[in-house]
Amino acid sequence: GAGVSQSPRYKVAKRGQDVALRCDPISGHVSLFWYQQALGQGPEFLTYFQNEAQLDKSGLPSDRFFAERPEGSVSTLKIQRTQQEDSAVYLCASRQGPVNTEAFFGQGTRLTVV
Amino acid sequence: ELKVEQNPLFLSMQEGKNYTIYCNYSTTSDRLYWYRQDPGKSLESLFVLLSNGAVKQEGRLMASLDTKARLSTLHITAAVHDLSATYFCAVENTGNQFYFGTGTSLTVIP
Numbered sequence: 001g002a003g004v005s006q007s008p009r010y011k012v013a014k015r016g017q018d019v020a021l022r023c024d025p026i027s028g029h030v031s032l033f034w035y036q037q038a039l040g041q042g043p044e045f046l047t048y049f050q051n052e053a054q055l056d057k058s059g060l061p062s063d064r065f066f067a068e069r070p071e072g073s074v075s076t077l078k079i080q081r082t083q084q085e086d087s088a089v090y091l092c093a094s095r096q097g098p099v100n101t102e103a104f105f106g107q108g109t110r111l112t113v114v
Numbered sequence: 115e116l117k118v119e120q121n122p123l124f125l126s127m128q129e130g131k132n133y134t135i136y137c138n139y140s141t142t143s144d145r146l147y148w149y150r151q152d153p154g155k156s157l158e159s160l161f162v163l164l165s166n167g168a169v170k171q172e173g174r175l176m177a178s179l180d181t182k183a184r185l186s187t188l189h190i191t192a193a194v195h196d197l198s199a200t201y202f203c204a205v206e207n208t209g210n211q212f213y214f215g216t217g218t219s220l221t222v223i224p
Binding site: 050 | 149204
């Protein structure tokens with residue numbers, strides 16, 4: 001596609017509900033990243049995939065957060081038993097190679113937990 | 115963990131003036147990126163700096179990287195209203211993680 005696409009754009013979840021956020025990277029991009037951006041802050045790293053391999057998940061804040069990219073293209077970030085502190089914008093980014101190339105970001109999914 | 119600090123956090127400047135945003139980082143890296151974010155929008159890539167002494171310019175914006183000082187600057191020349199946005203620098207570590215600064219919110223006033 002023309003750019004990184006994320007869905008849904010907005011999600012309101014009741015506390016305790018499970019959510020799934022989808023990311024369609026740019027076609028052919030090897031690397032895929034998930035970031036969490038709280039209001040007024042810079043994005044914070046969650047996890048990184050190279051093709052289907054999750055090479056780094058050190059930024060996932062708890063075991064309620066789970067990400068997958070089973071076929072090396074589309075990725076899903078799942079949050080179980082959502083809490084209010086999970087409210088943020090979740091950004092997905094992809095880039096062509098593993099290193100030294102710019103990353104392109106999607107529009108993000110704004111998650112509000114009520 | 116790599117720390118990235120930007121200053122100023124907020125910048126209000128008049129049209130036509132020049133100013134510089136600073137990005138300091140805590141550990142060795144020679145891969146630094148500048149992004150722009152408009153309210154409610156995603157991050158738009160501005161510059162990719164991949165070596166010591168790298169300088170890139172696009173319109174009224176110029177970015178540079180000094181890896182020895184662990185410092186990057188984003189210089190704005192003759193600001194115009196369209197440049198109002200939040201600017202982030204991001205430093206990449208050896209594990210391909212991007213560490214972002216807290217951002218500089220720029221407002222250009224007539």
